[in-house]
Amino acid sequence: MQKKYQHETSRKRPLVYGLHFMHFGRCKCIRHAILVIVLAIMSLSKTGETLAVKSPSQLFRSMLDLSQSLMSSKGLFESAVSVSQSTSNYMHFHEDVKSQMQEETRKMFYFGYDNYMKYAYPEDELNPIDCNGRGPDVENPSNLNINDVLGDFSLTLVDALDTLAVIGNASEFRRAAQLVIKNLSFHKNSTVQVFESNIRVLGALLSAHLLIVDPEKPFGDLDPGWYDGELLELAHDLASRLLPAFEETGTGLPHPRISLRLGVPVDGVRETCSSGAGSLVLEFGLLSRLLGDPVYEMRARRAVDILWGLRSQVTGLQTWPITSASGNTVNVDSGRWTSKLSGLGAGMDSFYEYLLKAFIMFGDAEDYSRFNEIYEKIKIFMRKGRSRCNSGVGDHPMYVNVDMTNGNTMTGWVDSLQAAFPAVQLLAGDVEEAICHHALFYAIWKRYGALPERFNWQRSQPDVLFYPLRPELAESTYFLYQATKNPFYLHVGRELVESLNQHARARCGYATLHSVIDKSHEDRMESFFLSETCKYLYLLFDENNYINRNPMKYLFSTEGHIFPLQHGRFRKSWDATWHAPRTNVTDTCAAIPADRKLTLPLRQPYLHQLFQAVGVAT
Numbered sequence: 234m235q236k237k238y239q240h241e242t243s244r245k246r247p248l249v250y251g252l253h254f255m256h257f258g259r260c261k262c263i264r265h266a267i268l269v270i271v272l273a274i275m276s277l278s279k280t281g282e283t284l285a286v287k288s289p290s291q292l293f294r295s296m297l298d299l300s301q302s303l304m305s306s307k308g309l310f311e312s313a314v315s316v317s318q319s320t321s322n323y324m325h326f327h328e329d330v331k332s333q334m335q336e337e338t339r340k341m342f343y344f345g346y347d348n349y350m351k352y353a354y355p356e357d358e359l360n361p362i363d364c365n366g367r368g369p370d371v372e373n374p375s376n377l378n379i380n381d382v383l384g385d386f387s388l389t390l391v392d393a394l395d396t397l398a399v400i401g402n403a404s405e406f407r408r409a410a411q412l413v414i415k416n417l418s419f420h421k422n423s424t425v426q427v428f429e430s431n432i433r434v435l436g437a438l439l440s441a442h443l444l445i446v447d448p449e450k451p452f453g454d455l456d457p458g459w460y461d462g463e464l465l466e467l468a469h470d471l472a473s474r475l476l477p478a479f480e481e482t483g484t485g486l487p488h489p490r491i492s493l494r495l496g497v498p499v500d501g502v503r504e505t506c507s508s509g510a511g512s513l514v515l516e517f518g519l520l521s522r523l524l525g526d527p528v529y530e531m532r533a534r535r536a537v538d539i540l541w542g543l544r545s546q547v548t549g550l551q552t553w554p555i556t557s558a559s560g561n562t563v564n565v566d567s568g569r570w571t572s573k574l575s576g577l578g579a580g581m582d583s584f585y586e587y588l589l590k591a592f593i594m595f596g597d598a599e600d601y602s603r604f605n606e607i608y609e610k611i612k613i614f615m616r617k618g619r620s621r622c623n624s625g626v627g628d629h630p631m632y633v634n635v636d637m638t639n640g641n642t643m644t645g646w647v648d649s650l651q652a653a654f655p656a657v658q659l660l661a662g663d664v665e666e667a668i669c670h671h672a673l674f675y676a677i678w679k680r681y682g683a684l685p686e687r688f689n690w691q692r693s694q695p696d697v698l699f700y701p702l703r704p705e706l707a708e709s710t711y712f713l714y715q716a717t718k719n720p721f722y723l724h725v726g727r728e729l730v731e732s733l734n735q736h737a738r739a740r741c742g743y744a745t746l747h748s749v750i751d752k753s754h755e756d757r758m759e760s761f762f763l764s765e766t767c768k769y770l771y772l773l774f775d776e777n778n779y780i781n782r783n784p785m786k787y788l789f790s791t792e793g794h795i796f797p798l799q800h801g802r803f804r805k806s807w808d809a810t811w812h813a814p815r816t817n818v819t820d821t822c823a824a825i826p827a828d829r830k831l832t833l834p835l836r837q838p839y840l841h842q843l844f845q846a847v848g849v850a851t
């Protein structure tokens with residue numbers, strides 16, 4: 234059954250549930266182990282040594298008491314024994330199967346990419362059912378679901394550029410880059426979202442440029458032979474068209490949308506969100522440093538500073554929709570919050586992510602300290618369930634949406650974008666939390682063969698049914714595998730690939746699931762399917778990929794674009810006031826016991842408990 238483009242995020246009246254609040258125990262090492270450590274661990278684990286991230290406060294110890302307390306119920310013990318049989322399959326992943334899966338993921342990418350090139354290019358997206366292309370909806374400018382992202386700029390091709398490199402197809406990368414350089418123009422009437430254009434297009438152009446000019450050529454020769462910075466020029470042109478979004482507001486927060494040709498829309502919406510306004514700093518910062526022109530980074534940083542100042546004085550949390558600009562309404566320049574909902578999903582996700590990633594890329598200690606501060610508040614106010622992932626009693630840990638003004642639970646749902654947050658937790662060194670958080674979304678996927686846009690954990694059923702091929706679970710699965718090398722994550726990845734092939738494959742591409750329940754399709758393949766979903770799944774199985782062998786060399790953007798971490802180059806200060814990062818990074822964390830790689834990352838009774846709670850048949 235095919236449906237046309239009906240999905241929209243439904244706004245429900247927030248429910249306030251008086252959940253028992255449980256504060257997550259303080260784990261100093263977790264707080265202080267950042268990317269450097271995690272990536273070092275990744276390298277170590279590759280060579281067969283044990284992992285090195287652990288909290289000194291017993292991150293991975295005392296698992297046995299858990300089983301005793303949980304097993305005190307006979308019924309649970311019996312079911313745990315039966316689930317033990319099914320979960321024992323998670324413990325090994327044959328090398329041959331890994332190679333097959335690498336091939337499967339490669340095929341998945343090419344099925345989408347080749348069909349896009351055949352039926353849709355130079356339009357923005359492929360309609361995988363009708364086998365044709367799609368651009369902006371010019372007849373209906375208020376169709377934001379389409380027009381926010383499709384700018385008539387060959388979005389899917391641009392977004393997929395670095396996946397071609399990662400997947401090892403240097404010749405197609407060269408051809409694609411040439412097409413982009415020859416045909417792409419941003420002089421269009423399209424009105425697009427600043428955030429989306431930044432992460433999908435600007436980020437893609439910067440990534441492709443940096444890959445081409447890398448003298449080490451780790452992905453083969455990506456230079457068409459005559460390259461002279463044309464992709465950087467395109468990135469510069471696009472960013473210059475986005476820049477007016479910052480300039481005509483009372484707050485300094487960017488307008489959410491911009492006309493590529495005409496600037497700020499006269500009658501544009503004045504609401505933005507934390508992610509929209511505060512997740513530009515990585516791409517704008519890189520552009521600034523490549524051009525030697527600080528203006529882009531300064532604008533993006535100023536927006537982050539302003540947002541930071543708007544957090545609740547009580548909880549320290551942010552929320553998402555805020556008024557951003559001057560206009561016809563009262564308080565328009567004040568940056569007044571228009572919702573109290575704070576969480577880890579849509580509207581907030583990449584704001585947190587970019588605080589940490591901006592620190593990793595540019596080394597400003599303030600970004601890191603802000604990340605730590607807000608992460609602490611997230612743990613205090615959003616985290617529910619037992620205090621430790623793999624020990625003790627209580628419900629499976631979960632991060633819920635709360636009222637930013639008082640921390641009260643505000644909704645009974647989590648959204649699918651939140652599935653990326655375990656990757657951020659991992660980057661911050663919080664491995665056990667990442668394991669638990671990821672497991673929740675895996676369980677939801679396991680039940681439906683996809684992630685519904687919103688899953689109601691109170692009613693144990695989806696609130697919003699569509700799945701537009703989002704990458705978040707694949708992303709955190711990939712990073713968890715890199716950090717732990719636990720075969721469990723290869724099994725998870727395999728399930729993701731199999732479900733996508735079973736439920737989302739259409740005549741000439743992969744289709745958005747209109748409903749994760751009846752698996753009906755919508756005729757749309759979003760560009761992030763090729764730039765992220767396929768990239769993460771491919772990398773998961775391509776153990777020998779250059780990126781996996783050199784994890785400290787790259788940072789993934791929120792759209793999955795790879796940015797080389799050339800600290801000597803990008804960590805230069807703009808002025809003398811730049812300060813070196815003062816962090817508590819430590820390498821004294823004890824190693825994860827070797828046996829943890831041979832057992833489930835989330836202990837079996839807990840996994841079983843989670844499966845039961847989510848309604849997964851075991």
Ligand code: DMJ
Binds near residue numbers: 650703704705791793
């Ligand atoms: C992508 O564009 C990015 O991953 C972004 O951070 C969130 N939304 C989509 C994927 O779901």
